[in-house]
Amino acid sequence: MKTLLILLATFLFAGISVGQVDENWIKQAVVDRLLKYVRIDTQSKEDVREVPSTRKQFALARILLKELQELGFRDARFDEEHCYVYATLPSNLSDEETEKIPAIGFIAHVDASPSVTDSDVNPVVHRDYRGGDIILPNDTNQALTVEKNANLLKSIGDDIITTDGTTLLAADDKAGIAEIMTAAEYLLKHPEIKHGTIKIAFTPDEEVGHGPKYFDIKGWGAKYAYTVDGGQRGELSDETFNAQVAVVTFNGRNTHPGYAKGIMVNSLYAAGHFISLFPEDMRPETTEGRQGYLHPYDLTGTEEQARLKILIRDFDTSGMKAKVKILENMREQTLKEFPRVRIRLVITDMYRNMNSVLSESPDVVGFAEEAMKEAGIKPVKLPVRGGTDGSQLTFMGMPTANIFAGEENPHGKLEWIPAMSMVKSVETIMNISQIWAEKRAIE
Numbered sequence: 001m002k003t004l005l006i007l008l009a010t011f012l013f014a015g016i017s018v019g020q021v022d023e024n025w026i027k028q029a030v031v032d033r034l035l036k037y038v039r040i041d042t043q044s045k046e047d048v049r050e051v052p053s054t055r056k057q058f059a060l061a062r063i064l065l066k067e068l069q070e071l072g073f074r075d076a077r078f079d080e081e082h083c084y085v086y087a088t089l090p091s092n093l094s095d096e097e098t099e100k101i102p103a104i105g106f107i108a109h110v111d112a113s114p115s116v117t118d119s120d121v122n123p124v125v126h127r128d129y130r131g132g133d134i135i136l137p138n139d140t141n142q143a144l145t146v147e148k149n150a151n152l153l154k155s156i157g158d159d160i161i162t163t164d165g166t167t168l169l170a171a172d173d174k175a176g177i178a179e180i181m182t183a184a185e186y187l188l189k190h191p192e193i194k195h196g197t198i199k200i201a202f203t204p205d206e207e208v209g210h211g212p213k214y215f216d217i218k219g220w221g222a223k224y225a226y227t228v229d230g231g232q233r234g235e236l237s238d239e240t241f242n243a244q245v246a247v248v249t250f251n252g253r254n255t256h257p258g259y260a261k262g263i264m265v266n267s268l269y270a271a272g273h274f275i276s277l278f279p280e281d282m283r284p285e286t287t288e289g290r291q292g293y294l295h296p297y298d299l300t301g302t303e304e305q306a307r308l309k310i311l312i313r314d315f316d317t318s319g320m321k322a323k324v325k326i327l328e329n330m331r332e333q334t335l336k337e338f339p340r341v342r343i344r345l346v347i348t349d350m351y352r353n354m355n356s357v358l359s360e361s362p363d364v365v366g367f368a369e370e371a372m373k374e375a376g377i378k379p380v381k382l383p384v385r386g387g388t389d390g391s392q393l394t395f396m397g398m399p400t401a402n403i404f405a406g407e408e409n410p411h412g413k414l415e416w417i418p419a420m421s422m423v424k425s426v427e428t429i430m431n432i433s434q435i436w437a438e439k440r441a442i443e
């Protein structure tokens with residue numbers, strides 16, 4: 001009886017799908033892929049009009065195309081101009097069943113963040129991590145400390161992948177690519193796992209905000225999608241900020257400063273006064289979680305004219321409106337102090353909270369939560385304090401949530417990823433595929 005109880009408990013704790021899939025095979029395959037992909041420099045570049053912003057992203061995209069072809073994805077194709085890779089994993093259900101299931105897509109980005117160099121990445125695998133800080137071998141000033149990385153202690157016994165301390169790892173988002181590829185390979189080899197039509201895409205320039213620009217949503221054909229680009233294990237995001245930018249222009253009057261008495265109107269004082277009015281509790285440096293902010297980030301000017309740019313961010317439309325109102329009041333107050341300065345406030349939309357659309361298709365997030373639970377992990381819903389490719393794709397007509405790829409400390413030399421997070425991401429992708437089929441056709 002006792003043994004039976006222990007067995008039962010082990011089974012329950014392990015989650016339903018564990019034991020049904022070969023985690024050892026998945027781990028080997030997904031880690032090997034990550035180690036291969038991170039060695040290819042794919043850094044993107046800010047302020048470039050063309051997509052991709054750097055030619056080097058083509059190298060990884062071509063490798064992925066070849067891999068997909070070798071795995072047997074007959075329709076795999078490559079947008080040679082803009083560096084997108086697309087493929088389809090056909091449904092393994094009957095035509096009649098397949099028709100009832102929307103095509104589901106998985107997306108990861110090939111580019112790496114411009115924040116730190118991505119060339120000559122030399123990944124280090126710390127096998128069977130035993131606890132304690134990890135000093136990175138080629139720059140001993142770079143240490144992954146338990147103090148700052150609480151998740152390290154959850155990874156005891158796991159393999160941890162880091163950089164050598166001198167570059168990015170770019171597991172953001174090469175882990176996502178490795179996970180989608182591995183899930184696709186596993187599903188191909190295991191037709192007993194039933195799924196509808198699954199779409200795969202790899203995109204350029206996510207880190208510089210241009211990933212969706214030339215995304216062929218129609219040609220690709222997914223109705224709903226998931227970006228595999230979140231951080232730690234369990235992360236699931238269906239919410240982003242709403243984003244606007246405000247430009248405030250202060251117009252004064254310049255003249256020779258030696259003969260300016262009674263004539264000059266210096267716009268800079270008005271700009272300075274305006275800046276002093278920003279509420280302290282509504283700044284990026286004083287807010288977190290679901291709080292929005294107002295953030296002056298660019299100021300240029302002369303006596304004649306000053307220009308201030310401000311980010312407006314909030315998860316709710318009402319919060320956005322309230323913040324615009326604050327800026328209008330600040331303008332009024334400044335005008336009272338500087339009646340001879342003309343002040344103009346112009347607001348432009350940047351992106352919107354994708355939740356307004358995603359909440360109309362609750363299965364997208366609901367099935368992802370279920371998929372994670374089946375893989376034995378707890379979904380952690382995190383509102384994204386920024387925009388994602390998903391927020392743009394959602395408003396382009398394809399509701400897209402974001403699920404974890406598993407990396408920690410992205411965009412820096414201390415980036416790391418536990419192998420088990422990658423395994424769980426692969427399982428989550430496969431479970432999502434299976435759940436859509438089960439709920440929509442097989443039932």
Ligand SMILES: [Zn+2]
Pocket residue numbers: 109172173206229
């Ligand atoms: Zn990313």
